[in-house]
Amino acid sequence: MTLLKVKALTCEYRINPLGIDIKRPRFSWKIESDRRGTMQKAYQIQVANQEDFNEVLWDTRITQSDESIHIEYSGPELNPRKRYFYRVKVWDNFDRETEWSETAWWETGLLNSDEWKAEWITPDPDGIDPLSEPAFLLRKEFTIKAGISSARIYGTGVGLYELYLNGDRVGNELLAPGWTSYHNRLQYQTYDVTGHLQDGPNAIGIMLADGWYKGNLVRENNRNIYGDRRAAFFQIYVTYNDGTEEVIVTDNTWRASTGPILFSEIYHGEKYDARLEKEDWSQSNYSDQDWTGTIIQEMPITQLVAQENYPTRVTEVLNPIDSFVTPAGDTVLDMGQNMVGRIRFKVNAPAGTRIVLKHAEVLDKDGNIYFGNLKFAKQQIEYITNGGNTETYAPHFTFQGFRYVKVEGYPGQENGLPLENFMGEVIHSDMERTGEFDCSDPLVNRLQQNIVWGQRGNFLDVPTDCPQRSERLGWTADAQVFIPTALFNYHGGPFFTKWLRDLKADQLPDGNVPFVIPNVEGGMGSAAWGDAATIIPWTVYQTYGDKRVLAEQFDSMKAWVEYIRRQGKNEYLWNTGFHFGDWLALDAKENSFVGATARDFIATVFYSHSTRILRDAAEVLGRSEEVQEYSFLLDKIIEKFNHEFVSPSGRLVSPTQTAHVIALMFDMVDGKAKERTAYELNQLLIQNDYHLNTGFVGTPYICLALSKGGYHETAVKLLMKDDFPSWLYQVKKGATTVWEHWDSIKQDGSFWSDQMNSFNHYAYGSIGNWMYKVVAGIDMDTVLPAYKKIKIEPKFAGISFTQAKAAYESMYGRILSSWNLTNETVEIEVEIPANTTAEILLPKAHLADVLEGNKPLVSGDIHSYMETAEGVRLTIGSGSYHFRYRNESGLKPRFTEDTPIIDFLDYSEAVAVLEKFAPSITKPPAIFSTKARSLKELAELQEANLTVDRVKAIMEEVSKLEWGAVLVN
Template sequence: MFQITKLRCEYKENPIGIDWSVTPRISWQLLSDERDCVQAAYRIQVAGGSSFENVLWDSGKLNSEQSIHVELNQLKLEARNRYYYRVQAWDAKGNGTDWSTAAFFETGLADASQWQAEWITAPQQLMPQEDDRLPQLRTFFEVNGRIASARIYVTALGLYELELNGERVGDHYFTPGWTSYWNRLQYQTYDVTGLLKDGENALGVLLGSGWYKGYLGFRQQKNIYGSNRALLLELHIRYEDGSEQHILSNDSWQAAESAILMSDIYMGEHYDARLELDWTNRSQDGWQQAVTINHSKDIIIAQENVPVTKIERLKPIELLATPKGELVLDMGQNMVGWLSFTVQGEAGRTVELVHAEVLDSEGNFYRDNMRTAEQRVRYTLKGGEKETYEPHFTFQGFRYVLLAGFGDNVQADDFTGVVLHSEMERTGDFECSDPLVNQLHHNILWGQKGNFLDVPTDCPQRDERLGWTGDAQMFVRTASYLMNTAPFFTKWLRDLKADQTPEGGIPFFIPDLQRSYTEDSLEKNHSSAAWGDAATICPWTIYEMYGDTRLLADQYDSMKKWVSYMHEQGSHPYLWNTGFHFGDWLGLDSKPDSYIGATDRDLIATAFYAYSTELTRKAAEVLGYSEDAEYYRDLHGRVVNAFESEFVTPSGRLAVSTQTAQVLALKFGLVQGPAKERAVLKLKELLAEAGDHLTTGFVGTPYLNPVLTENGHNELAYKLLFQQDYPSWLYQVTKGATTIWEHWDGIKEDGSFWSTDMNSFNHYAYGAIGEWLYRYVAGIGTDEALPGFKRVHIKPQPGAGLDFVRANVETMYGGVASSWTRKNGGVMEVQVTVPANTTGFVVLPGAKLQDLQENGVPAEQAVGIHQVSAAEDGAGVQVELGSGSYSFTYPF
């Protein structure tokens, strides 16, 4: 068996509305039942139809191993066209596949000049700007003839939902998404061919405030990006006779008040079903002429990110009465999305749902940590039959829901939790012999589900929900093990680049909430070390995980500007010792009443200055900028030397005696020789002083366990993992957490809470331990020289406390798997899978050459194995092998 599967264009399956001006890239996977399968050649055909009778371009047979991000650079694209493609491949033995199943991509509108529609909104007398009630828009049009295809191209200032002839258009939510609205605004494309009918058709749109003009940030601000909700829409109908009809948003449309009295991301939604209008009814009163407004079309871009969709549904596990007598639903999982519910009663009756994450120590409903975010949904019944409702333009972060007004007959089965997040493909899975660690992995995954809703938010429940750069860079690699994050981060990083200050500074969160910077705000709103370094860490990580050179090239200037910004900040050109920094945020070694850990902030800033410079050098080498690479190599050396002069004593000791200081110096290669040895010993000593517990915060924690494992103290890393008392990852698990907390002790041992001003129970930063689980415990890693898992590294690190580990990661090439099991009789079994068209480099810890077997035969004799030798560190055997599944056994 040798075949092609999983064709993708720009990471997506059959995308429509892609940017026609950028050369599309396609990827595919190979399946083979033979080991050591490497692609030797491929052929691509692109056609105007799925039958390939009209071939537009044929690559011919090209000798190449490339099967991901293959640019169709010889194909001349036109806007608003669908292109079908298929692929053949040949392996090194000359075996060929059949043609793959046809896939397609479809281009969107050409550019701003092609938009014929006008921005429209409700007239001010109908919908005053200060009014919270949401507008709806509609138009009627005739269809006459046999339709070949129909597409809606649409965006909004605010959020929108579409209906065509009473049917919802598409399965996307929170469109057009949150971008740097002053610079970039996405539009979406929908295939509505099947929703049109002969004769009169009705097209309706609901507009929401969303991030654009709703509450956003810490100061209860509204209208940050603008004060008008508005729509820009074009419906293009192609008839089989070749003619076209365009339905455009303009002042011929009508506007009316909707039944949504208020909808806000933080506050929730109020809906009065008695006020519903049948917008498909021409004769119904309440409609006025829409008005046009002036707004730029030059900023409009095609959809980049994957959409937010309904991912899964959860049923409540309990309907309980609290000691205070309140009726509360327990969803069993801290989730993000909303409740869909069914209710029946008299007209005018109002039911209310209030959302929270936890109960207090007495079992009562607790929401003080929400700050000003109400997370409240109100629904007023129209009366009569059963009514089913779910919100439109708000989402909540919650496990518990306080119910009011539902009456005595309410049942848990009347409610369904709808989980929403960006529709990223699930790629990672981890399981081990310890159920608490498995729950930890579950919590990490659900932290990502809850916070990757169009942007990587810090938390999804209180009045914040911002794309904090520090949290994103800390978690990006873990996130990319768990899900395919490439399109998600592509869009977010382009917003980061758009919001970067002229001097190269990076706002604390992306998208930013201010358009310009004044002198008194420069040190308050952007460019903290470890936060701004998202500009370099995130694109480099995506390059490593997905082999995406294009994104690296797109972000390269942003990376350079960030390094240049740091270079200009310090009183010394190779130290960063000025400005505001969050430091080791929430470090446990902080002073009383301080959120900032004890690690010297100048040390942290200079350490990240060195790290970002090194990543920019690597990017320059990948992109072929040799002069830049040499410049950054020299700059990196100077920063490292300055770090040593400033923070390492003549005797080789780090002057800052904290866990995080040792971790950063070791992780970023800032100490060598005796100084490195002293840092390792000091880290071990500091951990012992803390009872083998961490004291690190946001900056140090992501690197702590990897540094221990990389420096010969894997057993100590495992010890930290298995701690169950405060502070530890499993402490949260023993307290019933189903996501990752913001604070190690969000709920204290006595059941009381951390401060109400900042105590999220869904905050993924500390979930960065997931990288260690995948990359070190299971051992699945990348290769910088052959990124995207073209060369798979598997080096499991068994430790005390686990009897088995199994992990799988779906890469661009296919599934990578690693598992290890301690068998009876002191035998270790390690099973690995390397996908076709890749090679593997496997290190088996504790193995000896003479004892190593693969499926019962000496390893060096097994098919697919290229080389077997002693590991470089002398602590095992390294095996170079081709694709396939292998099972190794050896005494351990």
């Protein structure tokens, strides 16, 4: 019995989305097959009003096509507030036909503004000061008849809201409605509340806090950026079994009060007095006679849009690993991980007991909790107990970035905190995890974990720069350099679609792009920052094959390039205006944040890069005139760049690592100049003992540029450095997320300046892209985006570990590339999803040596194969493959602490590893066995006094011996 089935149906990237405003949604699916080389040859989609499909609304019939992602609905116009059902079947290249898939659905939102009946409401200012700090409570009672078929709530609020119905919290979303360019776009949410309603009396409650809309952002005392009034805008649609409907809306019949939340801010935290709780306030039997009325409030909102991004939720719960008293006498919880979210705790204490939690990321070198980098953010939670039974609390409208929590006032804390009463709730946009990477080096694995944790902490509705200090803004450069890594680790289609719409909304009429999106910072126009307008939509398109996002953003992309084009006296160079340059590079002058690479050099390179992307996007979208125009512009920019910044002999005028990196990465030089640029980049790193000195512009691309330029082993050495400055230096210093500065914690344990020192700042985590794409080898043919044609080309020459594996859940299914090295063999495992093909490179392999599944290569499942100077190249179809071949010298695994001494290829490497793993050896060993003695064992003896000369002498003697021989010193 053969297996062929359609699975994982999605509509606009999501499984069964509730309340979307897209009038022509797109469908995608994956194919499961038990045969290699499976390709879809045809599909059929049916859409119906009812789950039984007795009345089909739209039927593609059998459509000859291998497309299985983003198939656009083109049936009759959709109705608002309506659930539609769809199913898919496919035919493959082996003449097999699937059964119908499981039925999936999507439900439309309101689709147009005419469907809104609600009014914006806020408490009557005669009863409650609209500028007061306590969160507002709004409530309304209403009566429902018997025979409910379905009920939905559609609504939003400014700043943040929580929704309650008959005493129960509605939904598990946090920080709704999220952060958008509020004056231009405000998201509303849809909730299925059919099960929450009851025949007869009902009550709805809304809690409102300041949030991003009117809270303190960017600078101290900088408030009310979007408006100075909180307000709610909701309506309940109740549908009865007989088809009739009833609508309950926000209007001036609602009642208002304040409650236990006395203060709640994004930066500063929350103060909650449980003695002020209004028990049963969202139930129908509650007396609200002493509450004040509400008024209709005019709001500066121009467009309501259905929820676009993944909601923010609690995605994981961490238990503290320890509590301790610091040298300063503070009682501190250690969560074991720098996380973003909140602490939930339980307490039993007399009424009025005041418990304060203060959150921080690290301890200082004396072991005291460090708050200096928070700037003016307080990150403080204060809870005042109600007394009586055990109370449980977590803050509502704020989040903190922290590993350590200073606890004050908890009953009995002088005898130690009860760890079981505290838990850390991790909060971020609830994206699907799509990528994984691991290898045989524990430090690199910890780096990968740090990258992922950094993304989780900073992908909280917008891609923020840091989650702890008084900033937490959507900096454009951070987002654009990290997006390839981000989209490997997590599915970011809806996340970036939403953020790009805000970028487009906040872009100035002249095409200029603000530094942060949503724009609350001001300033704009910097190279590598504003280029988020082109780089991010292009990367989303490449990763997911999403032409719609490219089409939506094309005018924005073009406006950015044209803005650059108008700068300065020469339209082919960008040599004017303000630029951040290579931000935080280590080659900066004293007391400067800006690296040594000439800013006009960087600006012109990114001008070229954005122009190239715009040209390519025009080609994808069939805009032939723009293809021609921007092809010409690109050629002229590169020509002028070479005239301005490259000498006749091929030398770059800016002699920095970053200049060489971006010139290579973005194809600014060619021929001999390209060879020289790659060679000189390598020399710059050798001269710096294989240490980087790059910043935000150069770091994301440095290893990619080295591998691309033919110096892959240098890229590997760069990754594997564990002294300052390096990625692994942070790891060895105890980092559990990626730092903002290479020396956020200096070698002596002191800190970089308090002014700007985040320990959770994902930009330098962009090394992940190179780890997945180059080391593990998962890449794509960009002509066929979304991994329709996969490239598997692992590079393990020079690698200091013996195994690496990466897997990625693409739009078509799971891709796997895993390799393992021994002294004798190379083994590579590959998984290719159905309806895709792949080109594989087996490095340094010979055709005669290669086995697949313990059999010699034969045509059939392997479409083609040939031996090249690089190794064996194969083209294959879908399926799982296991390749094995003889390990050639030069591809042997590098050395670990368990490596036998005789395995060393040269003395210098032996010395380096001995010094790394056995730095404290003081006496020579009496007996030295070439088979039994590993570096780890040698280090453990603690008996040797190994100078470099002594190691060379020992190695020379060892190399002459047979296995099992004994060397007596």
